[in-house]
Amino acid sequence: MLKERYLWIGLFIVLCSMVGNELYFQSKKLTEPIFLQHYYETFVYEGNQLQFFYLSDKAEPAEVSYVTVNDVKMNPIEVPFPSFWSKDVYRPDIKEEFTHHTLQSVTLQLPTDSIPVNEGSDDIWTFNNMEVTFTNGKTIEANIGEVRVYGKLQADDALKNTYDSSSNRNFYEWYAVATEPLTIDGISIPFSEQVGTDLYLKLFFEPKITTQVDIDTYSKIPDWYNEKFLSDMLLDDLEGVSLNDELFPIHLSESDYMKLYMYFSPESKLAFDFNITIYGTTDDGEPFEYAVPINSSNRPSLTEEDVNKIIEKQTGGLNQ
Structure with a gap:
């Protein structure tokens, strides 16, 4: 009789555990993707x-x-x-x-x-x-x-792309030369407010154009761009100046070159892929625009905590 009693108690505990697990599972279930x-x-x-x-x-x-x-x-x-x-x-x-x-x-x-x-x-x-x-x-x-x-993709012939490469999904480099004398008035980044520091852009020009003073003055480095990031991604800390509006205008003579180095945060919660636009005026007074695809093959990088936060922000994200 005593053994039978313990058996029923054990079955009751198992049943409660099963019900509890099912309720917990249902509480984590999304109402929709x-x-x-x-x-x-x-x-x-x-x-x-x-x-x-x-x-x-x-x-x-x-x-x-x-x-x-x-x-x-x-x-x-x-x-x-x-x-x-x-x-x-x-x-x-x-x-x-x-x-x-x-x-x-x-x-x-x-x-x-x-x-x-x-x-x-x-x-x-x-x-x-x-x-x-x-x-x-x-x-x-x-x-x-x-x-x-x-x-269409806007690409005036004032600049000529001579080389581009992507060694991994967190880095892309792009080189170009000026086909005629011109002035770069700026570089625009779409979705800059949303993407924020998930994209870090460095520019490199010949020493006669930008100096070490420019690099020291204008370089603003995001927190994720550090030795660990470079080591993990097998990347070098290439010389260049951080993109900054105060850096422009920059004049290029014919055959002067420029390099763009684009680094993508490994911790980004977003998916992004767009063009940055180099714009300015030739010495003949003609405006130009050149769209450079960032060639980002990044995908969102999420942790368990990130997933829970995303679900919490989504109205009706979990069955309660």
Whole structure:
């Protein structure tokens, strides 16, 4: 009789534990996937794609069926998953796993035949929200930051790109020479308020143009740009002056060169990929603009704490 009593007590404890675990699991379940913030600039060309990141439940990863933006339908590019049984197996593109959630991405095909921008035109198509339909039939309205699609990439021939390289997703370098005498009046960065110090830009000119005094005076270094970052990313602390409005105007003679070094924070919670624009006037009085793609292949870098904070900020992010 005593053994039977202990047995029932044990079963009751196990049952309570199971119920508690289930309630805890349900409390961590998202009411809907949460899209992160993206700041993109791109231009129209055949085969263009856009990648978006979102948080989903780990137990039931949400897979995007299609997306609609202002009546423009965009379909995802399927990501192949190697399988012993079949080479044509597909699954949600999971970038990172956390205790109860996953960071996933969907890559959308930009349909050049239906977007309200013609290739080669001066038009711009901007959107901040997407209507996302998942394979389970659920549709949500997702704020994704801001995407700007241009008809063309502006690149006047006052500057000529001579070299560019990206050794990893946290660094990109770009070199150019002046094809004629010109004055650079500034360099503009879109989404600078949103991106903040997640992008660190250094410029290098010949010593006759910028001096060590300029480097010492204008260099403002973000906290994440340190010896550990450079060591982890196998990068060098290349000589240059931090981008600063007070540095301009800068005059270049014909064949003078300039270098841009772009560093991307490994701790960024954003996804961004856009063009920085070098602008100014030639000595003949002609204005020029040159758009330099930053070639950022970064993706958001999240910790468990970051995920929880993002969910807390999202109204209705968790079942309570």
